[in-house]
Amino acid sequence: MTPILIQNARVLGGDPQDILIDDGVIAGLGAGLGKDGATTIDAAGLIALPGLVDLHTHLREPGREDAETVETGTLAAARGGFTAVHAMANTDPVADTAGVVEQVWRLGREAGHADVRPVGAVTVGLKGERLAELGAMAESAAGVRVFSDDGLCVHDAQLMRRALEYVKAFDGVIAQHAQEPRLTEGAQMNEGELSGRLGLRGWPSVAEEAIVARDVLLAAHVGSRVHICHLSTKGSVEIVRLAKERGLPVTAEVTPHHLLLTDELVAGYDPRYKVNPPLRTADDVAALREALADGTIDIVATDHAPHPVEAKDCEWDAAAFGMLGLETALSVVQHTMVDTGLLDWAGVADRLSFAPARIGRCDTGGVPHGRPVAVGEPANLALVDPSTTTTIDPSTSASLSRNTPYEGMKLPGTVVATFLRGRPTHQAHQITGGTAGGNT
Numbered sequence: 001m002t003p004i005l006i007q008n009a010r011v012l013g014g015d016p017q018d019i020l021i022d023d024g025v026i027a028g029l030g031a032g033l034g035k036d037g038a039t040t041i042d043a044a045g046l047i048a049l050p051g052l053v054d055l056h057t058h059l060r061e062p063g064r065e066d067a068e069t070v071e072t073g074t075l076a077a078a079r080g081g082f083t084a085v086h087a088m089a090n091t092d093p094v095a096d097t098a099g100v101v102e103q104v105w106r107l108g109r110e111a112g113h114a115d116v117r118p119v120g121a122v123t124v125g126l127k128g129e130r131l132a133e134l135g136a137m138a139e140s141a142a143g144v145r146v147f148s149d150d151g152l153c154v155h156d157a158q159l160m161r162r163a164l165e166y167v168k169a170f171d172g173v174i175a176q177h178a179q180e181p182r183l184t185e186g187a188q189m190n191e192g193e194l195s196g197r198l199g200l201r202g203w204p205s206v207a208e209e210a211i212v213a214r215d216v217l218l219a220a221h222v223g224s225r226v227h228i229c230h231l232s233t234k235g236s237v238e239i240v241r242l243a244k245e246r247g248l249p250v251t252a253e254v255t256p257h258h259l260l261l262t263d264e265l266v267a268g269y270d271p272r273y274k275v276n277p278p279l280r281t282a283d284d285v286a287a288l289r290e291a292l293a294d295g296t297i298d299i300v301a302t303d304h305a306p307h308p309v310e311a312k313d314c315e316w317d318a319a320a321f322g323m324l325g326l327e328t329a330l331s332v333v334q335h336t337m338v339d340t341g342l343l344d345w346a347g348v349a350d351r352l353s354f355a356p357a358r359i360g361r362c363d364t365g366g367v368p369h370g371r372p373v374a375v376g377e378p379a380n381l382a383l384v385d386p387s388t389t390t391t392i393d394p395s396t397s398a399s400l401s402r403n404t405p406y407e408g409m410k411l412p413g414t415v416v417a418t419f420l421r422g423r424p425t426h427q428a429h430q431i432t433g434g435t436a437g438g439n440t
């Protein structure tokens with residue numbers, strides 16, 4: 001492959017530098033680099049970030065290839081600046097065996113748009129009755145380290161304890177969808193004054209917080225890692241903050257939509273805003289932003305949840321829960337965190353690349369992600385233009401689904417290019433500008 005010389009990129013938002021990519025790795029970093037025969041990219045004004053890592057993606061394959069496939073979902077990932085995604089286990093069949101996780105992992109390799117790290121189910125068939133073959137999934141070619149029944153909560157405390165104990169042996173983590181099922185039967189939106197007015201069954205904050213509190217205590221008791229999926233309430237933030245002050249082994253994620261959108265949007269009964277956990281109040285949003293800024297919440301994870309048109313183009317009650325997220329995540333984070341002064345680009349690199357790779361244990365080993373932008377590291381990179389504004393148009397999405405809540409919204413920032421081990425997996429437009437050194 002021809003070497004690539006990225007010129008004058010602001011690495012993690014710092015001073016402009018050149019990045020030389022050769023043979024899939026970062027071969028040079030500094031001002032005024034030259035390389036005969038390299039393809040050059042003028043990156044003046046662009047931010048260079050480590051390739052983003054999503055700890056929470058629904059790719060829908062196998063089983064719901066009408067909503068998304070590994071191919072289309074990872075293409076959406078590349079467009080969003082991601083070089084690795086963790087594919088949730090709530091597929092059909094469920095990813096609860098070494099065979100299924102290896103199949104998903106292999107499909108990712110074949111597509112080649114982003115590395116796919118399968119998440120293994122905690123319980124057989126997501127039924128919450130007995131543990132799946134966690135060890136076999138960990139030892140499989142997919143090397144699973146993250147286990148989750150996401151979509152459903154592992155609500156049986158004894159099963160949760162056993163799962164936490166089991167994954168300790170291979171440094172795995174249980175990613176919990178924190179939802180007390182008895183407190184959320186038939187729930188349709190955030191419980192509050194508005195749910196009463198709209199006549200929709202409420203999903204109370206305490207249903208999340210009760211599980212977060214329990215699992216933090218269980219993880220402490222067992223000495224094993226728990227990760228909280230899509231944290232959505234101020235109360236959950238307070239519990240995680242307290243747990244971290246005590247040094248307990250807990251990490252947490254927030255989605256882009258919970259950083260931006262509130263339950264007020266539900267007033268029009270538009271199922272685009274139907275998601276689990278539900279959109280909460282402005283007070284919750286403020287607490288989530290603050291927690292992401294101060295590190296109480298470790299990462300942003302998209303919870304990219306594609307659904308076919310018929311699952312969303314219907315009455316609120318009948319509609320599916322979930323929103324697209326991969327292609328818009330960075331723009332929403334820029335809008336809510338960077339442009340508000342809460343986080344700088346180095347912070348964005350941490351919350352969307354370094355930290356998720358550490359939690360998913362893909363920061364070391366054969367094809368590492370979330371590595372520093374430094375000489376000798378794999379050239380997994382995203383180039384971002386923060387000065388642009390785009391009106392979100394679902395018809396241009398790489399996803400097979402269209403259920404974005406941002407349709408028509410103006411959001412800042414464009415992912416101009418993404419590189420996976422030096423190979424461009426996305427280019428917003430032709431960015432290469434000829435050949436460096438000598439004749440062009």
Ligand SMILES: NC(=O)N[C@@H](CC(=O)O)C(=O)O
Pocket residue numbers: 058090150151152177274275276277303305306321322323
């Ligand atoms: N977030 C959602 O509303 N839906 C997810 C499941 C989940 O993440 O809990 C899905 O699989 O569609």
Ligand SMILES: [Zn+2]
Pocket residue numbers: 150151152177229230276277
């Ligand atoms: Zn979930």
Ligand SMILES: [Zn+2]
Pocket residue numbers: 056058088150151303305
């Ligand atoms: Zn999910």
